[in-house]
Amino acid sequence: EKQIGMLADSSETGGVIRIPSTWKNGRIDYVPVDDWVSGFFAGTLWYMYELTGDEAWAARARKHTEILDSVQYLQWHHDVGFMVYDSYGNGLRLKNIPGYEDVIVQTAKSLATRFRPVPGVIQSWDADRGWQGERGWQCPVIIDNMMNLELLFNAAIYSSDSSFYKIAVSHADRTMEEHFRPDGSCYHVIDYSIKDGKVRHRQTAQGYADESIWSRGQAWAIYGYAVCYRETKDRKYLDQALKTFTMMKNLKNMPEDLIPYWDMSAPNIPNEPRDVSTASCIASALYEISTMDVPDAAGYKMYADSIMVSLSSPAYRAALGTNGNFLLMHSVGSIPHNSEIDVPLNYADYYYLEALKRKRDIEKGL
Numbered sequence: 108e109k110q111i112g113m114l115a116d117s118s119e120t121g122g123v124i125r126i127p128s129t130w131k132n133g134r135i136d137y138v139p140v141d142d143w144v145s146g147f148f149a150g151t152l153w154y155m156y157e158l159t160g161d162e163a164w165a166a167r168a169r170k171h172t173e174i175l176d177s178v179q180y181l182q183w184h185h186d187v188g189f190m191v192y193d194s195y196g197n198g199l200r201l202k203n204i205p206g207y208e209d210v211i212v213q214t215a216k217s218l219a220t221r222f223r224p225v226p227g228v229i230q231s232w233d234a235d236r237g238w239q240g241e242r243g244w245q246c247p248v249i250i251d252n253m254m255n256l257e258l259l260f261n262a263a264i265y266s267s268d269s270s271f272y273k274i275a276v277s278h279a280d281r282t283m284e285e286h287f288r289p290d291g292s293c294y295h296v297i298d299y300s301i302k303d304g305k306v307r308h309r310q311t312a313q314g315y316a317d318e319s320i321w322s323r324g325q326a327w328a329i330y331g332y333a334v335c336y337r338e339t340k341d342r343k344y345l346d347q348a349l350k351t352f353t354m355m356k357n358l359k360n361m362p363e364d365l366i367p368y369w370d371m372s373a374p375n376i377p378n379e380p381r382d383v384s385t386a387s388c389i390a391s392a393l394y395e396i397s398t399m400d401v402p403d404a405a406g407y408k409m410y411a412d413s414i415m416v417s418l419s420s421p422a423y424r425a426a427l428g429t430n431g432n433f434l435l436m437h438s439v440g441s442i443p444h445n446s447e448i449d450v451p452l453n454y455a456d457y458y459y460l461e462a463l464k465r466k467r468d469i470e471k472g473l
């Protein structure tokens with residue numbers, strides 16, 4: 108509470124709400140509302156409310172959520188699911204605030220504009236802008252996109268418009284066919300032909316190599332397919348989540364403290380940066396999986412508990428007043444882009460708090 112309280116204080120100075128994303132070279136980085144990580148701090152504040160019951164956190168969370176109002180109309184990238192579901196989605200779940208359902212439905216409409224019916228997927232990135240525009244892609248889809256489907260499933264319920272559900276299922280199915288290798292690990296980027304829907308390339312953007320195991324991508328797959336199972340009850344999605352998790356768990360180079368390297372195929376392991384954001388996302392997913400109809404549910408919870416013990420130790424959890432007042436140290440944004448290497452990241456904190464909340468609920472029998 109103290110650490111996140113200080114981070115929230117410093118992001119609210121001068122009557123302006125800013126969005127802290129990371130801390131590097133002694134300074135907090137703040138992002139604009141259209142950045143893919145813009146919803147995580149609001150979501151962190153909602154989890155602070157849920158974990159403490161203190162209404163002051165809810166009031167703060169609401170302010171940080173509502174600065175994201177314009178995201179519901181954003182159509183130039185796919186990350187609106189992360190941005191709006193972590194903020195408005197949690198606000199709706201916890202406080203049923205009037206208007207939040209409408210924001211989620213409008214966001215789903217914006218995301219649906221990126222659905223490409225021939226390949227049957229949501230296009231993640233535009234192919235004609237930024238560094239992505241230099242790769243020669245037509246319809247790039249990244250595994251991260253699995254995390255945007257939760258918003259679509261829920262928008263289908265709020266709006267009674269089943270097209271959002273159908274888009275989510277189509278995306279999840281095609282991704283399951285094309286993104287995964289026989290061992291359960293996944294590629295980062297699949298580029299589809301817009302004309303005939305065939306795969307043009309299987310590549311990476313943020314991993315070490317096209318054929319490598321970029322850790323956060325595996326976390327997005329595990330978490331994303333667990334959500335697909337929750338929302339559809341189609342067992343194949345849970346099987347995919349478990350297969351990818353089991354692959355990660357059995358990697359011989361997985362460190363004893365269970366905090367993965369940024370890429371499990373990186374050449375200098377064990378002298379490669381860890382990625383705490385991967386660990387916290389996997390822990391949160393495993394807590395949910397441990398409540399599902401799976402053999403050895405307790406084993407998934409135990410694995411998540413072990414991750415949380417590591418993350419909560421001084422090796423990863425920052426001392427009060429350090430680390431720019433983020434909770435966790437040692438995450439990686441993108442090594443190929445020389446960006447955010449061995450720093451705190453707001454999404455590592457977000458999934459850590461979500462995992463803590465899920466752990467608490469399971470242990471209280473909620």
Ligand code: GLY
Pocket residue numbers: 143251313323440
């Ligand atoms: N979604 C972008 C990332 O995982 O870095």
